[in-house]
Amino acid sequence: MDRRVAIKNLALVLGGATLFPKDILAGGKNLIQLNNLSISPAQEKLLAEVAETIIPKTTTPGAKDMGLHLFALLMLNDCYGKQDQQQFTEGLKQFAAIVAKQSAKPFALWPQAQREALLLSIEQKNDLPAELNRFYRITKDKTVQGYTQSKYFMTKKVVYELVPSRYNVNVPVKTKNTAVKHG
Amino acid sequence: MANLNIDSVKERTFDAIVIGSGISGGWAAKELTGKGLKTLVLERGRDVKHNVDYPTTNMYPWEFKHRNEMPLAVREENPIVSRCYAFHEDAAHFFVKDKEHPYIQEKPFDWIRGYQVGGKSLLWARQTQRWSDFDFEGPARDGFAVDWPIRYADIAPWYSYVEKFAGISGNKDGIAELPDGEFLPGFPLNTVEKYFSDHVKKTYNNRHVISARCAHLSKPEPIHFEQGRVQCQNRVLCQRGCPFGGYFSSNASTIPWAMKSGNMTLRPFSVVQSIIYDESKGKATGVRVIDTNTNEVIEYYARIIFVNAAALNTNMILLNSTSNRFPNGLGNDSGVLGKYVAFHLYTATVNADVDGFTEFKTEGRNPAGGGYIPRFRNVQKQETDFLRGYAAGLGAYRSTHTDSSGVGSKLKNALGSPELGGWKVGSHMMGETIPKESNYVKLDKDQKDQWGMPLLRISVDYDDNDRKMTNDYLEQVSEMFETAGFKNIRKEITKGKAPGLDIHEMGGARMGHDPKTSVLNKWNQVHTCSNVFVTDGASMTSTACQNPSLTYMAFTARSVDYAVSEMKKGNL
Numbered sequence: 059m060d061r062r063v064a065i066k067n068l069a070l071v072l073g074g075a076t077l078f079p080k081d082i083l084a085g086g087k088n089l090i091q092l093n094n095l096s097i098s099p100a101q102e103k104l105l106a107e108v109a110e111t112i113i114p115k116t117t118t119p120g121a122k123d124m125g126l127h128l129f130a131l132l133m134l135n136d137c138y139g140k141q142d143q144q145q146f147t148e149g150l151k152q153f154a155a156i157v158a159k160q161s162a163k164p165f166a167l168w169p170q171a172q173r174e175a176l177l178l179s180i181e182q183k184n185d186l187p188a189e190l191n192r193f194y195r196i197t198k199d200k201t202v203q204g205y206t207q208s209k210y211f212m213t214k215k216v217v218y219e220l221v222p223s224r225y226n227v228n229v230p231v232k233t234k235n236t237a238v239k240h241g
Numbered sequence: 242m243a244n245l246n247i248d249s250v251k252e253r254t255f256d257a258i259v260i261g262s263g264i265s266g267g268w269a270a271k272e273l274t275g276k277g278l279k280t281l282v283l284e285r286g287r288d289v290k291h292n293v294d295y296p297t298t299n300m301y302p303w304e305f306k307h308r309n310e311m312p313l314a315v316r317e318e319n320p321i322v323s324r325c326y327a328f329h330e331d332a333a334h335f336f337v338k339d340k341e342h343p344y345i346q347e348k349p350f351d352w353i354r355g356y357q358v359g360g361k362s363l364l365w366a367r368q369t370q371r372w373s374d375f376d377f378e379g380p381a382r383d384g385f386a387v388d389w390p391i392r393y394a395d396i397a398p399w400y401s402y403v404e405k406f407a408g409i410s411g412n413k414d415g416i417a418e419l420p421d422g423e424f425l426p427g428f429p430l431n432t433v434e435k436y437f438s439d440h441v442k443k444t445y446n447n448r449h450v451i452s453a454r455c456a457h458l459s460k461p462e463p464i465h466f467e468q469g470r471v472q473c474q475n476r477v478l479c480q481r482g483c484p485f486g487g488y489f490s491s492n493a494s495t496i497p498w499a500m501k502s503g504n505m506t507l508r509p510f511s512v513v514q515s516i517i518y519d520e521s522k523g524k525a526t527g528v529r530v531i532d533t534n535t536n537e538v539i540e541y542y543a544r545i546i547f548v549n550a551a552a553l554n555t556n557m558i559l560l561n562s563t564s565n566r567f568p569n570g571l572g573n574d575s576g577v578l579g580k581y582v583a584f585h586l587y588t589a590t591v592n593a594d595v596d597g598f599t600e601f602k603t604e605g606r607n608p609a610g611g612g613y614i615p616r617f618r619n620v621q622k623q624e625t626d627f628l629r630g631y632a633a634g635l636g637a638y639r640s641t642h643t644d645s646s647g648v649g650s651k652l653k654n655a656l657g658s659p660e661l662g663g664w665k666v667g668s669h670m671m672g673e674t675i676p677k678e679s680n681y682v683k684l685d686k687d688q689k690d691q692w693g694m695p696l697l698r699i700s701v702d703y704d705d706n707d708r709k710m711t712n713d714y715l716e717q718v719s720e721m722f723e724t725a726g727f728k729n730i731r732k733e734i735t736k737g738k739a740p741g742l743d744i745h746e747m748g749g750a751r752m753g754h755d756p757k758t759s760v761l762n763k764w765n766q767v768h769t770c771s772n773v774f775v776t777d778g779a780s781m782t783s784t785a786c787q788n789p790s791l792t793y794m795a796f797t798a799r800s801v802d803y804a805v806s807e808m809k810k811g812n813l
Contacts, residue, residue, distance in 0.1 A: 112648045136312040174649045181647070202645060206656055209303045215657040218302060223474045224605035227431040231602050231661060 090128045092135040095143045101150055105131070107166045108153070109201045111173040121201055124208055130200035142196065149193025153180075156190075250542070255281040255506070258528055258543040260513050260558065263360025265777040265793040266549035267491030267499070268403065272801035273547070274504035281541055282499070283511040283530060285550075286356030289335070289363065291469075291492045295482030297331045305330045324742055325353045327364055332480040335363050345685055347700035349739035352553065352746075358509055359492035360551060361744065362790075364480050367456045367488050369409050369791040370613070370632075371400050371420045375620050376785035379673075383619075383628050386581060386676045387753040389782045390763035393420065399795040399802075407489040407794065408465050410609065411454030419451075419615040419787070425459045427452040428609040432601040433637035433664045438612065440725045447620065448721070450635055453613040456489035456791075468494050477606040488608070510534050512692050515562040516546060516571050516773060524772045525571070531692045545772045545804050545813055549797070552778030553582075553682055556749035557697050559760075559775075560684050572760050572767035578750055580681040582701055583784045585745040586631065586672030589711045589734050591718045593727035595637065595664035602639045602661060611636030614668070616786050618713065627709035631672035632786045633718055640665050666727055670714040673786040675706055676748050701740045745789055747781035765800040772813050776800045 109121035212218040256278035259269045273280045316323040319339040337354040355361040374393040381388040404423040412427035438450035457473040470486030486493035499505040510533045527542035562571035618630030640662035644655040684695035715732040753759025756768035767773040776797040
């Protein structure tokens with residue numbers, strides 16, 4: 059995906075959030091301005107890789123294409139309380155430290171399998187620091203929400219109908235898969 | 242003060258004034274203008290034009306910045322309105338924010354308000370059930386409040402009248418305690434709701450589960466097309482305002498209808514400070530309005546005045562309308578004005594899982610929300626240790642399940658293929674409360690709002706009857722679920738829910754036979770000021786347990802008919 063398309067997609071995801079296309083090209087600044095927490099450009103990039111690990115690009119768009127880490131930050135900034143925001147930033151630092159300890163290579167260059175293994179180990183362990191757990195939970199929840207409530211997902215995967223024009227009952231079930239989302 | 246020359250007075254003189262443009266004010270406007278009266282409709286908030294002013298109505302979920310969640314800063318700044326189930330990004334612009342219009346809570350009371358043309362008719366839950374004589378005879382039989390000055394037969398034709406125009410979907414169920422109406426086809430019960438309905442019918446001789454009756458155009462009639470409304474499209478995004486006019490609101494229905502008559506002048510941004518009483522004439526001559534843009538005080542005059550400002554605001558206006566004749570508020574010789582405020586108990590839920598029926602699902606969305614269990618307690622006679630009873634909402638749905646564990650393409654695939662899970666069923670309580678003198682509103686002596694209106698003090702609380710009734714609801718509905726074979730039954734008393742959040746506050750200017758114990762007579766007419774009528778929630782003598790809006794509409798149409806016939810006879 060070229061940069062222009064990527065920026066357009068980001069705008070779609072973020073709606074009203076402030077974006078600086080110039081800075082995107084420069085690569086050295088944050089893509090999203092937050093007033094309730096402080097995230098460095100490097101942390102933002104790391105978060106982008108975490109989100110991409112959760113929802114990777116396959117034959118269909120992934121987290122980076124859709125700017126899901128920026129959606130997660132927007133939600134964290136606007137809808138979460140101070141304690142969550144502090145735990146998240148602290149947990150993000152702890153996560154970066156674990157990454158650095160495991161490999162000299164930046165997280166972005168790890169093979170997908172290795173990145174997934176690290177995230178899974180956090181998801182499945184319950185003896186980790188509370189901040190790390192909270193960071194992971196918020197990142198995953200908001201990445202998944204950003205994905206399942208994206209235009210792409212709601213028009214191509216589980217279709218949202220704005221105007222269903224019907225309410226049918228006693229509809230026989232043919233397959234367990236639900237093709238259409240009602241809600 | 243505006244220029245008081247004769248032309249100016251003429252310009253500010255109408256046949257009728259309606260205070261408020263919500264569900265009852267809209268009806269007053271439609272009926273008065275329909276009978277040829279030049280009518281001024283005053284609205285304290287801004288104008289909301291049908292379709293034009295529904296900014297979110299066609300937005301997709303991903304177009305909301307926070308996916309419809311309210312930001313924390315807004316929730317912290319507005320704790321009261323944030324507790325309302327419909328206060329989200331898609332409809333927040335139709336709700337009053339806490340700080341904009343402060344009031345004093347002597348006891349916790351969540352006052353949910355919609356200050357705009359259409360009022361809360363844009364936001365209501367659209368459930369419409371008639372009341373019956375089991376409700377209108379309630380206070381007299383059970384010895385509380387005062388006797389209603391009317392019976393079902395008085396209001397029945399007016400229910401029919403408003404139902405035909407508003408468009409009410411439902412089935413003729415033949416239940417005495419919930420009289421049938423003029424119905425468009427009802428929305429169906431789904432597989433599990435129908436099973437439960439059959440089970441209840443078999444197991445209990447006086448209990449019913451019916452399709453909820455609601456103000457949606459399931460199959461519009463010519464009168465609805467004439468209003469510019471078409472069939473409900475099952476969006477169930479009603480709180481945003483409906484581009485189809487699929488549900489009844491003042492905005493989609495009565496206000497444009499009144500406008501079309503050429504007899505209505507609609508004046509938004511007009512806070513009514515008081516009703517002007519003329520001692521020599523012995524009646525009201527008009528209203529005093531504060532223009533909220535200019536802060537100018539303007540007087541408007543009319544032969545009759547309908548007060549439809551929403552229950553507590555109507556109380557506030559009447560209490561603030563003082564004169565030598567009425568030092569304690571217009572029509573308040575009795576001292577009952579502001580007292581006997583009551584509400585509905587939305588204080589408990591019962592939820593459960595359902596085994597089986599997995600061969601069926603539903604498609605689309607149900608605007609009626611599911612089923613309705615009419616009141617079955619203390620109907621024919623007193624049979625419990627609490628007075629009155631409750632209705633219940635009943636809804637079943639087929640759950641979906643997504644495995645959201647793990648990360649990567651496995652997770653991505655799982656999210657994209659949700660699977661049908663089991664059925665779930667839920668019920669919520671809607672209970673009647675007993676109006677009491679100790680549940681009141683009054684004006685604060687010192688504190689005023691930005692327009693110089695005294696702040697309202699609200700003192701409304703639950704009582705033992707409410708608690709006993711809530712427990713009975715939990716027992717009875719969970720037993721009905723149990724005998725129906727539902728599993729994992731969860732009874733819950735809704736935590737920290739203050740009165741008010743039901744958004745069914747009623748009373749304060751109640752109807753009654755006797756001017757010594759009530760404010761209004763059987764025509765919703767102020768006993769001691771014959772050209773002022775109150776036909777919104779303030780007029781209610783008792784609350785029944787049905788949703789009240791349909792009854793406000795019927796009272797309004799009936800009262801306008803009476804007022805205009807009295808004018809023609811020269812009595813007003």
